[in-house]
Amino acid sequence: MYTKRIFPIAGVLKWTRRHILLFIVLAFIPVFLFDVLGLKWLHVPWLPLGVLGTAVAFIVSFKNNASYDRLWEARKIWGGIVNASRSWTIMVKDFINNDHTDKDRTEEEIQAIKRELVHRHVAWLTALRYQMREERPWEMHLKSKRSNIEFRASKYRVCEDVEDLEGAIKSYISEAEYKEVLAKGNQASQLLGIQSRRLKELMNLGLIEDFRHMEMTNMLVEFYTLQGKSERIKNFPYPRQFATLNYLFVWIFILLIPYGIMEEFESFGEKILGLLSKHEERSSLMHVTQEAIAKHFVWFSVPFSALITWVFYTMEAIGE
Amino acid sequence: MYTKRIFPIAGVLKWTRRHILLFIVLAFIPVFLFDVLGLKWLHVPWLPLGVLGTAVAFIVSFKNNASYDRLWEARKIWGGIVNASRSWTIMVKDFINNDHTDKDRTEEEIQAIKRELVHRHVAWLTALRYQMREERPWEMHLKSKRSNIEFRASKYRVCEDVEDLEGAIKSYISEAEYKEVLAKGNQASQLLGIQSRRLKELMNLGLIEDFRHMEMTNMLVEFYTLQGKSERIKNFPYPRQFATLNYLFVWIFILLIPYGIMEEFESFGEKILGLLSKHEERSSLMHVTQEAIAKHFVWFSVPFSALITWVFYTMEAIGE
Amino acid sequence: MYTKRIFPIAGVLKWTRRHILLFIVLAFIPVFLFDVLGLKWLHVPWLPLGVLGTAVAFIVSFKNNASYDRLWEARKIWGGIVNASRSWTIMVKDFINNDHTDKDRTEEEIQAIKRELVHRHVAWLTALRYQMREERPWEMHLKSKRSNIEFRASKYRVCEDVEDLEGAIKSYISEAEYKEVLAKGNQASQLLGIQSRRLKELMNLGLIEDFRHMEMTNMLVEFYTLQGKSERIKNFPYPRQFATLNYLFVWIFILLIPYGIMEEFESFGEKILGLLSKHEERSSLMHVTQEAIAKHFVWFSVPFSALITWVFYTMEAIGE
Amino acid sequence: MYTKRIFPIAGVLKWTRRHILLFIVLAFIPVFLFDVLGLKWLHVPWLPLGVLGTAVAFIVSFKNNASYDRLWEARKIWGGIVNASRSWTIMVKDFINNDHTDKDRTEEEIQAIKRELVHRHVAWLTALRYQMREERPWEMHLKSKRSNIEFRASKYRVCEDVEDLEGAIKSYISEAEYKEVLAKGNQASQLLGIQSRRLKELMNLGLIEDFRHMEMTNMLVEFYTLQGKSERIKNFPYPRQFATLNYLFVWIFILLIPYGIMEEFESFGEKILGLLSKHEERSSLMHVTQEAIAKHFVWFSVPFSALITWVFYTMEAIGE
Amino acid sequence: MYTKRIFPIAGVLKWTRRHILLFIVLAFIPVFLFDVLGLKWLHVPWLPLGVLGTAVAFIVSFKNNASYDRLWEARKIWGGIVNASRSWTIMVKDFINNDHTDKDRTEEEIQAIKRELVHRHVAWLTALRYQMREERPWEMHLKSKRSNIEFRASKYRVCEDVEDLEGAIKSYISEAEYKEVLAKGNQASQLLGIQSRRLKELMNLGLIEDFRHMEMTNMLVEFYTLQGKSERIKNFPYPRQFATLNYLFVWIFILLIPYGIMEEFESFGEKILGLLSKHEERSSLMHVTQEAIAKHFVWFSVPFSALITWVFYTMEAIGE
Structure with a gap:
């Protein structure tokens, strides 16, 4: 920006x-x-041209309106991801503990589990970010037009152009998960699926209490919703x-x-x-x-x- | 698109x-x-025509606005269906298990139940898709006008024109359900009704825990809402x-x-x-x-x- | 339509x-x-008239916008009533059973209770429909203007003009309830009140489980909200x-x-x-x-x- | 209206x-x-004036749009208060009973408690109504301008101008509460605070079940929200x-x-x-x-x- | 204002x-x-200028519309913070008690805990307020332009310009928390994190009941959301x-x-x-x-x- x-x-x-x-x-x-x-x-008479001009001003302003609304909605979704991520962090910090376990874990084990959940969330954020940077046919002109290339070259350095997704998320998830995630289509969805499975395991181990598990699952549903909204904005251009x-x-x-x-x-x-x-x-x-x-x-x-x-x-x- | x-x-x-x-x-x-x-x-004087032109530009731009909003809302609803379907899949995967059963089921049986619920959901999606393709009197012109027929013929192949609903959903549901669904009016609603009944049975068998059953029922309510919204967009044209x-x-x-x-x-x-x-x-x-x-x-x-x-x-x- | x-x-x-x-x-x-x-x-000079025309086009288009929004909102509310009614039907079908009763009811008794709840809901829908057809002072012109009367006479047959509310809801509720409902002002509200009272009784009898009772009460709250929204649209015309x-x-x-x-x-x-x-x-x-x-x-x-x-x-x- | x-x-x-x-x-x-x-x-040339006129028509129509939206939102909030009040009445009627009490109350005692909760709610409605009628500096002109005074005098009788808040709410709450409410700033907030305290007591006495207490508290949160929205509309005029x-x-x-x-x-x-x-x-x-x-x-x-x-x-x- | x-x-x-x-x-x-x-x-001919004027009127009015919407949304968020704060106060007052403790606290201890939670909330409000007053590059002109400086000097006294954040929140939180909060980036987020940790402790001590703890955590999630929305409005100017x-x-x-x-x-x-x-x-x-x-x-x-x-x-x- x-x-x-x-x-x-x-x-x-x-x-x-x-x-x-x-x-x-x-x-x-x-x-x-x-x-x-x-x-x-x-010659062309000006008056009919003036009416045409008014009509053009109408439709252009209507389009700008729509495109501003899309921008604003995109910003809201990203803001929603930030908020939900903060809430996720709180939940991870406060909901995972030994209160309902049969056999207590050490403080280090608990910390490792918390770190794992947060890191996997960062991997999800990263995957979603890369997905948003992919090119679509109707965006081609943004990159290929010469004036834009020059402009970008002189001003920005887009990190998604420098490092690829594989390198970017590798450090946040285990080797096994890394393979599982890259095997199928939508990486971000895969990661949320793994989070859900992991929460299930943690609840079975008693590390998360029953109702708090449902709260955290609801947060995953929220992440799916936010991801879906991002994809919608990305994949559905102005008609x-x-x-x-x-x-x-x-x-x-x-x-x-x-x-x-x-x-x-x-x-x-x-x-x-x-x-x-x-x-x-x-x-x-x-x-x-x-x-x-x-x-x-x-x-x-x-x-x-x-x-x-x-x-x-x-x-x-x-x-x- | x-x-x-x-x-x-x-x-x-x-x-x-x-x-x-x-x-x-x-x-x-x-x-x-x-x-x-x-x-x-x-001759016709231009000036009053100009005012008429401005007024026409107003109402046309107003109509385009409304029709863009409808398109955008339709896209949101479809996005909502995608999100809710993903969440449904997670729930089916993680909420159905032997944790509260009197008599444990084998892994294969559990898998079969999960597959059944997901397949029935696909059948619902299919039924809804066909419903959206049905023709309405005010859409007639879209298909019958010659310019559109030609245009479509050369560009698209709409699969709903090729295969009928019966064939499309038959493979996703059992024979008995297939008959039940086609017997009455709104196929999509019928399918959700069957999902609800089935969830009830699964809970009685202990395969779904009590609260998680309520969560899944809420998801069915969400599907009803999304279906209802789709039907509203479909059946209520620009006045x-x-x-x-x-x-x-x-x-x-x-x-x-x-x-x-x-x-x-x-x-x-x-x-x-x-x-x-x-x-x-x-x-x-x-x-x-x-x-x-x-x-x-x-x-x-x-x-x-x-x-x-x-x-x-x-x-x-x-x-x- | x-x-x-x-x-x-x-x-x-x-x-x-x-x-x-x-x-x-x-x-x-x-x-x-x-x-x-x-x-x-x-003579009247055209140019100032043109500016007046633009201003008039503005305010008329603004009014049409507002009135289209009202129409669309009304349609959404009615769609919401349809969705909520479908969900109500599912709940009635799946939440009422012998699972928590001290003394089991026969299948016929259960069916009768379900039918009663659904019929009372239809009565509510009917009462709401009649309420929406009542005349308001600012709508007078719609009926009394000659051009409209003729137009309607030749095209539509509004069933609310033919049968009165009393006859229409009588068959859906018991005699006692019928008297209770017609005794006081807002029939639709009365009917929801009776539904709530009845749900309470069914829970006390163990026919509805505790949490599911709360879910169904929430649905009644939703019906109140939808009814209130309908009344708002009806009673609050364009200023x-x-x-x-x-x-x-x-x-x-x-x-x-x-x-x-x-x-x-x-x-x-x-x-x-x-x-x-x-x-x-x-x-x-x-x-x-x-x-x-x-x-x-x-x-x-x-x-x-x-x-x-x-x-x-x-x-x-x-x-x- | x-x-x-x-x-x-x-x-x-x-x-x-x-x-x-x-x-x-x-x-x-x-x-x-x-x-x-x-x-x-x-003389002043008309053409630049025409452009000025168009610009003025724009901003006036924009302002009317905003002010209509405010009006509509205000109407929605008031509609929301009506709906929530109806739901409150149902809850009071059906959630307060002897089901979980150690020592049963007589039917009269229960009725008295119900009446007290509803009356206090009416007191809240009244306090909020008076608050909405208070004058703000930017509304001065509405009352002080001569044309409006005359117009109002001949048409309306605003009951808030006739009786004061103290008299209006006195009959709905006890003497002690009346003093407590008037002692501090925001009367409406005070009243909701008392409702919350009273619900707490009733739960401790077993007259309200645990979860239903939470539902009723949520309704109080809803009332706070609606009150806050009313105050926002009231206190934040068009910039x-x-x-x-x-x-x-x-x-x-x-x-x-x-x-x-x-x-x-x-x-x-x-x-x-x-x-x-x-x-x-x-x-x-x-x-x-x-x-x-x-x-x-x-x-x-x-x-x-x-x-x-x-x-x-x-x-x-x-x-x- | x-x-x-x-x-x-x-x-x-x-x-x-x-x-x-x-x-x-x-x-x-x-x-x-x-x-x-x-x-x-x-000379410049007026007619093409007139069309330019109409187009300019369009885009300016479009911008004012957007900026009014931002203002209104900001006002809604602030109203939401007020409402949520009131609800927080009720919850603190009514949800913290000796009902589920092993060892009862004195009334003074309970009061101290309540005061602590409310004071920390005030500290959060203060931190958020200061954050909103920070300068952004695109706002520079608001302060540095001479006409604005004079205007502000003669009319307003902005308290955030007089006292710094450190002084303003010091009195509301303990010395240890004060150091913790200032050590890292986003003070407001830190404070909510501490609230969450403290609620956890209070629940473990039995001072807050299990479900009411979840309700209060939900309120913290709401505060995060409101804070995130404030930051979004602040950090995302009109494109x-x-x-x-x-x-x-x-x-x-x-x-x-x-x-x-x-x-x-x-x-x-x-x-x-x-x-x-x-x-x-x-x-x-x-x-x-x-x-x-x-x-x-x-x-x-x-x-x-x-x-x-x-x-x-x-x-x-x-x-x-």
Whole structure:
């Protein structure tokens, strides 16, 4: 998580520099055709474009809303995992003891059991973390797009890219368990299954009292629920049909904008020319310069169009 | 679930090609009447149309919101079923044993009981899955519309269309249960009822401890709840009065758009003609061409109208 | 619940035909005053009206949102009642037995007790259903408005209008209970109270085990909660101050629209006249016709205004 | 709660009559300066005002949304109190008995204990009700504003204004408890504390079974939660910084509206004058009248501005 | 929490006075360049700016929505802490006694234990409070910005700035616990850990009954959850990429507004000049003054632009 108040603006510009260039080119095309090649009929009326713009703003804002909600829900789930892990630690510490055993264990044995349960929980956390870092088809673009690769390279070091899951969890569980866990599909689920089996054994040995065993099993059910929720967020992206159409609508709007904006600037150029012809008491040089500007006023639409298209594009892109 | 980042645009165009054609025809009509038949009075003012467009954007975005929420809730319920099924498996594995029996069962017998409970659970999942695939009157259009049939045929193979429920669950439950389940209405409910009865028997035999029996019954209550929620999502579509009126409003807007947009292009044509008459220093051929374009500039409204109407139509259609 | 994909459009038109007529009359008035009586100053500028329209679209969409949420919540509650009822049935079936009785009951006696508990539950469902059908002052318009009466008469047969509560629940409970229930205010609450008392007796007789009695009491608490939620939805309409002002705002907008739209059409008429005077090479008859249309072009605002006002009115009305 | 379908419109007008007057005056000022004193330069362009209007509509609708959510949540909490109270009554009725006592109490003694617990609960409800009626600084305006005082005086009789808390709860609790409760700060909390102490005593006497005591304590925890939620809604108004700025923004918009709208009407006046000069075949009197109207057409902006400002003001005010 | 109905407007103006000045300067620049230096071509068309404004209004309102939801959730969590603390107090008061002890404690000893548990809870509340007051990088601006420092200095006295955590909790816990708690990272978690250990001891001594011990442990789990939720809200700000882009978009809009608005006023100036030239029957002085105003009418755009930019800036700023 980036933690400054806002990203430095230079960074944002650098990150989107390829698109900025593209938008300048897109804005340049109609002006070139109009003013240099003389295609005076090249116009799109602004008003219907405005309604389209409002509709696009609606759906983009709706998408950003949905994507913020997903982010917030993901954060809640992770917070829930933190809370449940703390509670698990308390339970392990206070519920395992010699109170109901036939044959008392030494303090060291008890400590070893507690350590084992906590370590296996860390292994579960690790497995879940790796699972969340796996790539999905709809995330491809996040990694493969050049701008992102550069950005990540310069800023982050994702530890999941450096060490693999096998190495990361090996130290937390026994050799036998390690083999059992890696043999089948979902490692995190396997680990919770082992925890459950182990709790059962401990209860049979009298190290956990009957009701407290049920409490701890309930905590495992809670872990399953949290894991399932994480997987749901991970595996169910913003519905693709919505995403595709949003993407199309924004690009349709972006492609039309320069033509609509050029028209507005062109009318302005006309008006300024009219103004200038009336106020002829101005100094000659000034007047000539201004007239030249007015005649080619339409060129000012290039940066303006690029700015507007950039805003709409970026608005759509952050929600992804 | 489609899993690429976005659908290929060609696919989207192909999927909506019938409507694209329709919108081109709709946009063609007023232009033909105006420019060919000379009905110069054929206009609709854009401004009130713009307000109508904003209102339509509101209600469509509201509907899409609701339909996204339904999708998300459905995904949550299915995620809940996955989580609860995992927990059920743990419970079956760890709660059924000889600890409280009068007469111990062999390991094989215990395994058989566990397998039976898990298999019956799979049968429930299957029955629920089939129930979710049944057709409802308001979904008819999804299957019967030609564009969808083609699209599905080329992309998916829905296993529920190939094998029927009877075959699918037969292997998971005994012959007697199979008859009992198919005799009455809601198969999934029947299966949970049998699970509950069986748990009762197992407790009486001492194979499940008293409190753990209550925990497992609570899990069955949870399954009922999840099934009920699935049925609710399935059987309660977006309220039909909202859907009907949205549909009407969007079509009213779509039918009026070409007339409004034509008017904007017509004004433009006038203006360009004016411009051209002033800048007469242009090459003759160029000038004549441009004048011809300006006179029939209104024809450019056809693709533009078709585009806008397509955007609004598609926006409405994806939320269905 | 209506179950086709969309209502037939003819039905919608028939249902709103009185209002359509009203809107045509409202749209006719300004045009008549302007074009026949010659009150040429009769105009309202469109732009401020447009902002008003956006604001109205906001609040109407906000209200529809709220009313959809209420509908959805109501559906959830009813789904909850279904789920809880199924769970109740399981519990009755599996929790009542001779396991802890001093003196065993025959199978018939057990069955009779089970039937009694389920029947009383059906009586509760019935009482709740009738309670939900009672009329509230803010719903009056739903029944008394002529268009609704007709619509309902031709489509639905509401069984609560045909048989009264007394007859409907009599067959499910004993004579004594029937008197007790009808003696006091809230019948549904009375019935749950009797269920609770009966469960207590059954536990004292040993027919329900101690903890399972608590589970079943919890289910009764759940029924109270669901009943309370139903009553809340029923008795707490969309706040009347919001509803009143929405209603006022929409009508203010509706009354102003024809004047604003007429103005737009009037400008158009002017413009067309201008166009016609230039292109005089047209055939004489065509020209004369078009000139006549252009002069009275303002009449075209009548259907257009009626359409727009109908859309805004209906948008407001469906959320009620 | 007001229960008719909509408030009578006359009542709404009466309730806001002071503001209607104010808005007419505000709309009158620019017209007077413009048309009587001849300050022809007094204009504000409408288009930027329109964007401001959209932004204002956004934030007002956002605030109304939040305030509706608060209202709905408050209603849910109160519904929760009703449900919990009903459940409390059942528990008191069925959980208190001689089943586990060493020495049986008479039926009268048991009834007295039940009555005492229910009466103390009513005292808690009463204390909570009074607490909710206390005034907060940000509610001052509700009572002190003249229009509200009159409105309330004519319509409601708030019983909390008539009798004080002391009198209202005295009859429900014993003299000793009455003193204890009033000695310290939060009366409602005190009462729940006494309930808890009393349940403890009853369990020690064997009048409540061990587990059912825990269930009843859980219900007290539920009451604490519901009380805490009520206090939260009561004590945490819509954040004051939002409220202040909304208020400012709406008033800025309201103050600018008449200048913007006057401009639109002024252009219209011009246009009508132009029209009239062309169509001179009209009857003389009619023509003269219309010309006079057209010249002072700007005066029509007064009612129109007042209407629009009233709509925006009222929209902001109802959410408070 | 500020508790008047609205902040005094003077205070709001004072608080934002630096920005008001900045916006006046920003609005002054284009007018100066246009009217004094004669750069007549300096314009930005309003219509595309309007669409940008709508989009900005969307995202700002979306952000404010999210930030209000965070505030409300924070308030709910704090309310939950209050409720849970009250319930904790009841439990401590009623669950700790001599009922199951081998050797009875004196009333003073019991009271000491109760006081200890409540004091340690107060220490936890204190530690959590201090934790919430720590600074985060994205909050820096709240404290370091001069306008805020002044504002806070004159209004509030934050007790966490005056006394440090060590002093604040020392009096509530024993010397040994004090050292243990400060030795490791998260003080609040440490304190809950000690509570759990202590409850365990008290149960072993028989001072808390077995099931009531589990209830109290559940309450500690609840405290962990509430603490975790507080930390989540604290440590997870509104996503920085959204915040950065909102900030950029609003500033882009703010920088463009004066140019767009100047254009609108400039057209007005033209129009008024036209009007004045027609109505020449006016008194000479009046006429000359008005003509001078009309020529430099563009200057009126300075306060108007400043006002609009201030509204949009403030709207964005309050959501932070």
